[in-house]
Amino acid sequence: MSTSNKSIPVSLPGPGSSRRIKNEKPQQGFKALWRLMRYLSSQRLMLLLILISLLLGTAGTLAGNYLLRPAINNYVLKKDIVGLGQIALVMIGIYIATGIFNMLQYRLTIKVAQKTISNLRNDLFDRMQYLPLQFYDTHQHGDLMSRFTNDMDTVSDALNNSITQLLISSITLLGTLALMLYISPILSIIALIMIPLMLYLAKLIINKSKSFFVANQAALGNANGYVEEMISGQKVVKVFGHENAAIEQFEQLNQVLREKATKAQFYSGMMMPLMANMSTINYALTTIAGGILVITRGFDLGGLTAFLQYARQFGRPVNEISSQYNSLQAALAGAERIFAVIDTAPESETIDSLPMPDPIQGQVTLSHVNFGYVPEKQVLFDIDIDVKPGQKIAFVGETGAGKSTIINLLPRFYPLLSGDILLDKTSIFKLDRNELRKKLSIVFQDTHLFTDTVMENIRYGRLTATDDEVIAAAKLAAADSFIMQLPQGYKTELTNDGANLSQGQRQLINIARATVANTPVLILDEATSSIDTRTEIAIQEGIDRLMQDKTSFVIAHRLSTIRNADVICLIEKGRIAEFGSHAELLKQKGKYYRLYMGQFD
Template sequence: MAHGDSYKHTEKPKEGRKTFFRLMSYLSGDRHLLAIIGILIVISIACNLAGSYLLRPIINDYILPGNITGLVGMLVVLGGVYLSGVAAVFIQYRLLNKIGQRTVTRIRMDLFRKMEILPVKYFDEHQHGDLMSRYTNDVDKISDVLTDSLSDLLSSALTLIGIFALMIYISPILTLVTFITIPLMFLSASIIVKQSRKYFKAQQATLGEVNGYIEEMISGQKVVKVFGHEEKVMQDFEILNQKLKTKSEKAQLYSGMMMPVMQNLNTLNYVIITIVGALLAIYRGFDVGGLAAFLQYSRQFGRPINELASLYNNIQAAIAGAERIFQVIDEPAEKEDCENAIVLSDIKGEVKMTDVYFGYRPEKLILKGVSLHALPGETIALVGMTGAGKTTILNMFPRFFDIKSGDITIDGISLQNIKRSSLRESMAIVLQDTHLFTGTVKENIRFGRLDATDEEVIEAAKLTAAHSFIKRLPQGYDTLLENDGSNLSQGQRQLLNIARAAVANPSILLLDEATSNIDTRSELLIQRGLDQLMTGRTSFIIAHRLSTVRNADKILVMEHGQIIEEGTHDELLADKGKYYSLYKEQFQE
């Protein structure tokens, strides 16, 4: 996938409101806690506003008259009010953190659950690093909003309403004066938010590109070093890094402008109110306590506006991340099994392809009218030049991809009429590219069949010539493998993959260049093990080393998506066709 693909998909999200409400739906499981948090927010706001208002009676009734005893009592009351507000905020954030973590756990689970039912094609077309970015950076943005920003948003909105109501109650005239700068605040906030939102979205998308490129370079570091392209990949990364820097700088610039702009406008508002309030106190008898309380509220009035604008930026960044997550969740899963799909049982292993056409893209066919017939227990070898369609045929059997036309049957039953899970349980596949999971050697082999006993795991390893090298490992079968088994040789990793297939005890075996990464001596040992493994099983083998397919019951020679020759090793050599040419090329002196 091109590095710019994810950016194109997320730069201009069109359904921000819909995404927001969908994100909020994940909170529905904690309604009772949300109600408690709402009550706590109201209590904390009420305490904060009441504390500011108490300045009026404290000044008017106790400080100016010199009532020290009463002043001490009022200060105790004031302290109690503020302590109550602090306690409410503390409990509120404890509950919010609990809800936030529960929610992002649900989101991650939905994302991972969807990933497990996506078709193989999806992972072929999307950068793995970009997908990882959705699990990490995008989920983190959502977590920040759910555990902090949403409550602050509600708190700021209610605070703004409460302050405005008390300002009108104290002095309608000063409240009107306050509105001189409010339009400027909202206009400034609107302009800044609009620009900030645009760059936050671009920042998230570009971050996905950078992560995708890093993941590719980490996994391909040996190739980079072998070809001496360190300078080239550094230059490519510099371009992506600078792109991220530019987007991030602009996002942070506009986001960072909010606070100083609002503070300056708020200071201007405070000065104007102070002057007008002083004039009212001198000429209209406005009480000093009321002026002090009003000034306190006017200073606080700009804070909720500033917070609302700033929080809006955070929410926009979270929505941009949520859209990227929901893009994956909304991807079409593998087609559901047909209504009357059956579970395979007592499989004999007769496999038949009839006039099959297929292309990964509709406009370009890979398989063109392929037909083959494997009888139960037969070994079928597929040979031919790279790109002939051999691996594509193997991808058809477990329905990693569905054919365009024609039919494939197992024991006379069309694959379309078999439950996918049942179909795949009847098969085991060993690919050219090995993959081992973090865990012990035993656990990696048992991945082929989770209920396999330790004895069955060991037998599978012995069958595939893996037992001897496993016993030499520091902890034998309990040796921990990490980082795709980097502490093993390529051949040893492949042996474990073959053992994994063996322990699955499949009815149909698919081997795609399974021995290509094994040395000649190990290949002979494995071939004996594979011969035992394939006994009584229908097997399909792809191999470029023609020496490994001599004993196949039938060899199919492919070229340009079609089977051009068919027969045993001796028959095809006698025909002196394509297979004969390939064989001579490999074994000529």
């Protein structure tokens, strides 16, 4: 049976590899903007209030400026101080009301923007919880973190400022144009002469800078990914003295980031000064033309003053649109990277899944399983094993033989090329994936502890476990003695993946976590590899008790710990080389015999 899913990103060979980064093809900026608008649409009432405030604030600004015309014509030229004072008070009232509407619009915009970002961040995190492991095999963790931080921040800035400013500027532009045409169609034509040229230049700059903003965000993600990797791997870097090599490689990534950022900022930065200079030239031409109309055509001085105010104001929204384009381009590039993750296909759901066998007997069958992390490079060949309920099967073999790969297939972490895996004679690919995983307890070789207390880290195996059950599990895993010596015992807070514990202590907590889960199938992937021999002997009896009445899969380098396994399977280059009990394999005097005896030479 084939369960491959072509929608899942192609993985590198090996479950832990993460160096080849998938080249992501970004969406078009318009599509990303449209999707952001869809997120905003869930707050329609707030958006309506923002629009009303925006319209009233813009109308107030335009109206206040228009009052310059009657103020000059009716009061200044006629030297009417009282009338001028009255119209000045009206203008002050309009500007105060405009300020109130602007403050209201700004406050509501911040609220809407942060709610939208919260929803977007939740969607991104939710999707990442359901992505297949192959996705994480092909993406740097730092790059994914960059999407949560840098990319999300650029989108937040755009929602807080850029998009609203673009709306204000657009409405102001239309309102200003309408009033300019009302005051003087002739001067309006003169003032608009340079607009087509300005729009043409803006289009050229936009098309040029867009690709650089996308490349800039990708380069930033790569640099962040490398920094995260170096921070987590500092011990290895220092042990092998690769500090200078790490610095050189980061300088290369930083250089690429600098080049992309420079080009993006340069092209987008050209927009505002270019538009400002052209607006200034346009304003000068309009002023000269207006003066000629006043002298020769009897155009009123108040009308010219108001028109020039609008002409200057007409250039301002154009400049503001150009200046906000920088932020908007970066935001759209960041949004594309965020949506690229959200659009990645999650783990395939089982449609019309069969009911989970109840109770679970624990019979696990690997039927002619063929598997490869990438289809063109197969790593498992015709693995055919039938494990009876309650049996303990051990996998042995050289590093890279495929032992951990077999273990990773049991919880449906990866799809098969062909074959099937059965639990109590039912294909695991026909069962609900989450329900299946609840029946498995796994202790991986690589430990992971969460930022929480020791008690809660163990309870992670079964969230409904009581404190007494957690403590009993810790005692069974021989972890209770060292836990009680911690500053606050089981209430000790662990941070940074349990950095204040030894590797062996961290592994014991992981074993206790699997113990408290109390599932019918137990998987130990070199679970005692980080534990000294003396401690291993102390917990081996506990592990044996834990395995009672459970189907157990064990990988161990120290073969002395698996002598009591019901079945030992020697894997060599992805194939079953030998199969049988410890005694049977020793009698054969084959590869297992040489491997076992070699540990005592």
